[in-house]
Amino acid sequence: MSQNAIIKNEAAGTIDSQEYKDAVQVFYKRHLCRLDPWPAEVIESFDYMERDTTVYLTMNGPSEFHVIGSLKNWSIIDEAHKINVPTFLLNGAYDEAADSSVMPFFKFIPKVKWFTFAESSHMPHWEEREKYMKLVADFLGD
Structure with missing residues (x-):
């Protein structure tokens, strides 16, 4: 295994x-x-x-599983409320950035939108490119 x-x-x-x-x-x-x-x-x-x-x-460290680098205990969540520009959070249904990881940012960033790609993992810009490009273009056009 x-x-x-x-x-x-x-x-x-x-x-x-x-x-x-x-x-x-x-x-x-x-x-x-x-x-x-x-x-x-x-x-x-x-x-x-x-x-x-x-x-x-x-x-990071040697892999996604063995985090021993400077990011191990780093977090910006306590500062997320200070982000005062429109923010677009993206992840995929199969993403290593699971909804539970994204939720605190959605909760604390004041002007935020969040979209989860149903058929993607961490790279919806490749896995669902047309939808990704449309959503980002729409967000930037808002």
């Missing part, structure tokens, strides 16, 4: 193993980008992060 491989490799410090990378990909293909194959630009972004892991490792 992918989860067991992730836990085992993180405990052993073998996050650079192929087993670990393959297990992380199972999660990514469900909750990050559900398209098959992934768009070339998404692959290129991941390839670049693989070549230079400085920012991702510093801010």
Whole structure:
């Protein structure tokens, strides 16, 4: 099981193993980008992060599951009420940014709209591109 491989490799410090990378990909293909194959630009972004892991490792850690970086205990939720410009929150029904993660921002940002894409994970700009572009254009036109 992918989860067991992730836990085992993180405990052993073998996050650079192929087993670990393959297990992380199972999660990514469900909750990050559900398209098959992934768009070339998404692959290129991941390839670049693989070549230079400085920012991702510093801010996050080795994966979405083992957050040890500067974002581990960081939150802006207590400051969200200070956002005084129209804000558009987007997530997908299969997103790693679940509704429970988005809800505090919806609750505290004064001028906010929220839309959840029914057929997307974390990348509705790829997974439901036409709907995404229309919604963003409509929001910017308001």
